[in-house]
Amino acid sequence: MKDYKFSSTALRMKSSIIRELLKEAMNPGMISFGGGVPDPETFPREELAKVADKVIREEYSHSLQYCPTEGDSVLREAYLKYLERAEGITGLNLDNIIVTVGSQSALHLISEILLDEDSIYFVSKPIYLGAASAFALRSLNHEDLELQDDGIDLDRLEKRLAEIEKAGEMDKVKFIYVIPNFHNPAGVSLSLEKRKRLIEIAEKYDLLIIEDDPYGELRYEGEHIPSLFKLAGKERVLMFRTFSKVLSPGMRIGLVVGHENLVRKVTQAKQAADLCSPSLTQRIAGRYLEQYDLRESLKPTIALYKKKMKLMLDELEKDFSDIPGVKWTKPSGGLFIWLCLPEGFNTLEMMEYGKKNGVLFIPGVAFTIDNSCENCMRLSFCLPPEKEIIEGVARLKKTVLEYGKMKGLL
Amino acid sequence: MKDYKFSSTALRMKSSIIRELLKEAMNPGMISFGGGVPDPETFPREELAKVADKVIREEYSHSLQYCPTEGDSVLREAYLKYLERAEGITGLNLDNIIVTVGSQSALHLISEILLDEDSIYFVSKPIYLGAASAFALRSLNHEDLELQDDGIDLDRLEKRLAEIEKAGEMDKVKFIYVIPNFHNPAGVSLSLEKRKRLIEIAEKYDLLIIEDDPYGELRYEGEHIPSLFKLAGKERVLMFRTFSKVLSPGMRIGLVVGHENLVRKVTQAKQAADLCSPSLTQRIAGRYLEQYDLRESLKPTIALYKKKMKLMLDELEKDFSDIPGVKWTKPSGGLFIWLCLPEGFNTLEMMEYGKKNGVLFIPGVAFTIDNSCENCMRLSFCLPPEKEIIEGVARLKKTVLEYGKMKGLL
Incomplete structure (x- = not known):
């Protein structure tokens, strides 16, 4: 050939x-x-080895079998409880959360369910490479928002949105993608003031915010800033979380938290993408979350x-x-x-x-x-x-x- | 919203x-x-528990860390040796194999790298649902080949290819997708005679065959029929294998074996799709393959x-x-x-x-x-x-x- x-x-x-x-x-x-x-x-290798041994021996009919496309319910329930304990996020149920193969697969699925070739989306400049490559598979119409010391340039966002609205193209704008905490690669965080203003802008133009937050739990100084999800709720914000920086990247566990209509569509896309994430790593992470205090560890x-x-x-x-x-x-x-x-x-x-x-x-x-x-x-x-x-x-x-x-x- | x-x-x-x-x-x-x-x-839960405990405790810097997009090299090497032992497939190296999140993700990646909206592809009728849904994301131009007792209808294949060639549309034909052994859902197998004829047709029209073989190792009677890959080689055939039916579906390990140019492109697509498959399940499967005789077990x-x-x-x-x-x-x-x-x-x-x-x-x-x-x-x-x-x-x-x-x- x-x-x-x-x-x-x-x-x-x-x-x-x-x-x-x-x-x-x-x-x-x-x-x-x-x-x-x-x-x-x-x-935490000792703890993970212990948990793994137990879930393989005693829960093999789940940990070694196919699991639902949405993810292992032990893990999803444990994570919702963790979100409540750690960040005061309440009012969610299993329909609001789906497990993905790391955040990369969440980015890919989102790109697939939201972007057409002529779709417009807002990203930071510089941008996390994995997001850029996932989005670019579907549409090249990125709008870049310069990163300042307190996060993306919201003046630019407002200016461009006004222009796009004037051009009658608002239907094409699909989302604003942000890494609010300790940005990769820039290291900066979106200030509380800017978070509030970003949400106001998103509400004004009825836009979805994708909040990718792999590093939020790795704060070394200063006060925790509430997440966009906590501030604006599931209708406005789709939140990505991951165990890659806080437990083990090799387990490839990402979590997407948001409105049930969005989570359902991500689920349909995931079904064609990989059927389900590995049950074994999910059950290990779920039992680990139940048995250990992640923030303490x-x-x-x-x-x-x-x-x-x-x-x-x-x-x-x-x-x-x-x-x-x-x-x-x-x-x-x-x-x-x-x-x-x-x-x-x-x-x-x-x-x-x-x-x-x-x-x-x-x-x-x-x-x-x-x-x-x-x-x-x-x-x-x-x-x-x-x-x-x-x-x-x-x-x-x-x-x-x-x-x-x-x-x-x- | x-x-x-x-x-x-x-x-x-x-x-x-x-x-x-x-x-x-x-x-x-x-x-x-x-x-x-x-x-x-x-x-084999006892064996898997033992292996898991060891790879987490002793190989944590690989089993819990990110791994290459192509997959864990321990697993890939062990699988190439297994292919040689079990099926006499030789002459391959690490550039010819990539690990995916089950075969479903292989189907999805293949769809992404081969299909445009106007692309034509040949499938069986009935068809494995997961393949249908992955391919349909990109192109709806499926050509159906009725399943007979000895596999897909090759007369129909030849007839349609002649017509497509006459119409000057051969460039649009991307692949012939087959499940040669114990087809899902039909249970039938492609006879040796038909395998040889299928390869001749594919060679005549310079077409790629995708050989999806999740069940080949589960033969209960009759003689093993050589795979299309074994018969025609890596230039002509891209082979999908999986551990889902022979070890554990919950580990979500699929393997794509083929020409290095194709494997490289699958790797690029996988990078944007999920960065890498879980290192933990891969390392467990790799060590299991080294330590146990899969066919015996x-x-x-x-x-x-x-x-x-x-x-x-x-x-x-x-x-x-x-x-x-x-x-x-x-x-x-x-x-x-x-x-x-x-x-x-x-x-x-x-x-x-x-x-x-x-x-x-x-x-x-x-x-x-x-x-x-x-x-x-x-x-x-x-x-x-x-x-x-x-x-x-x-x-x-x-x-x-x-x-x-x-x-x-x-």
Whole structure:
């Protein structure tokens, strides 16, 4: 067979730049600020092993069998109780929650049930790469909202919505996608004030907000800000949650919480997409949630990441504050710092210098649809040990100086 | 929010008829020949519990962490060795295999990477429902090949291909989808002779064959027939395998084996669809395959299902052979028998009579895209205990007689 006859969608697909870059992270001596993967030492392995053994031996007729497309009811019930305990979200039942294969599959299902080729959707710039790729499979009409220190640019949102309404195209606008807490890649959070204003705008134009919140439980300082879902309710907000950053990404458990009409349509799409998520990992997570206090067990993880984040911020302060025009975000949680160099720097090009110096980061272009943000980079502090954070930031400084001088930028 | 703005694809989605019907199976006293789910007593729970405990405690940095989109390499390597041992398939490496969330997600990914709205694809009639729903998300131009006792109607295939070629539309034909062994729902297998002829036709028109083989390892009598993949090779055939019927459906492990160019494109699509399959279930399955002989451990399962199948066939012979015009398939393996009543019977309508009499089956229309096969039904023998098979067939006979007399058909 000479050529396979791929679809037009398939011909648009490219391998992720992150994926390609991270292969380098395996090289000996390399310090990587690239991946957004949790530190495996934070996984409660003893507890999970115990729970797994029990659910396989004693609950095999559920844990090893097919389960409903909506997900294991033990897990869904336990998660609704968790939402009530942890965030005071009440009034939901099993019709308001569906389990997905990580948040990525939730993004994909949402893209399938909401987007047509001419659909318009609002996203942040920079954007979480997984969302960009899932949405782009269906529609390329993204409207970008610049990320500011307190979240997406709402002036721009209002301006564009007014224009779209004037053009009579409001029917095409499907949703506003936001990561409100400790944004990936930018690290910033949407302030309470802006959350309220965003909800007002969404109500005015009768728009759906998709609230993707993988990092909200990883707050290292400051006060918890109520979720958009808590503030506006299930009619207005569809909320994505995941166990990937708080229990284990390898279990691939995402949760979609929202209005029953939306959850029902996600269920129909999921039926054709994968029939059901793995019963085994769901039952393990469900029993774990029943038997352990997730927030309590997260405390050592939070302490560890907080220490690493502070260290990286301190090292950046020490090594980078003398570079004119450089700036970086100062998150209160999550896994990422977004560092922007002066105009003229191209972090994708700079990668080669970084590799030579033994340090990896993700160039900003990877998080934009229009290949902008080329002077920025994403740094993750969660995986490298403390001494590697110190050494890695020093190598990064060296890389910036080398590249900047070579290009006549410094 | 008054209405959510669903995509045109979403508006076409319906809940599966099987799903709705199977809710009835929970009613006390109901005997169900409906579901195609394995008997949980066949799951090797002791072995799986031991393996799970070990991979969580000792391999947590892989089993609980993200894994490559292509899948856990322990599992992929173990499966390639299994294919070589069990079926003499050689010459493959890790670039030829990707793990999916059950075969359903493989069907969905294939639909995404191969089908455009005007694409043509060949399927059997009746068709496996999951394939129909995944393909229909992208294109409705299915070409149906009637199932005969030895598999799909190849005369029809040749005739239609000649017509399509004459019309200059061969570029639109994307693949021929076949379940060669113990077809769901029809129970029949594609003969060796027809396999060879199918490959010749595919070669003549340079077409891809998708070989979906969930049941091949569940042969109860007769000789193993080589797979299309074994006969024609990776350039011509993309093969789907799964652990759902031979180990545990709840682990949701499907495998796609084929040419590296196709596997690479499936990988790109999977990245946007779910990032990666669960590492935990993959690592468990990989270590299980290394430590146990899957074919050996399947022997009791095969003995159990063989006994149940023979019992159901005997009971059908006893109770149904006096109904003029009735016929049913006599499979050599798998999970399903396809029973067709005389013209005029409508098994969807007959469901109500079945429920009243305490017996469930899946009406034939559920397995067609054009709502045909209305006089047929799918019967599964794998889950009910033997005495329920005897009683259930008797109830089915009673149902057929009642309905037939009421309609003046008998």
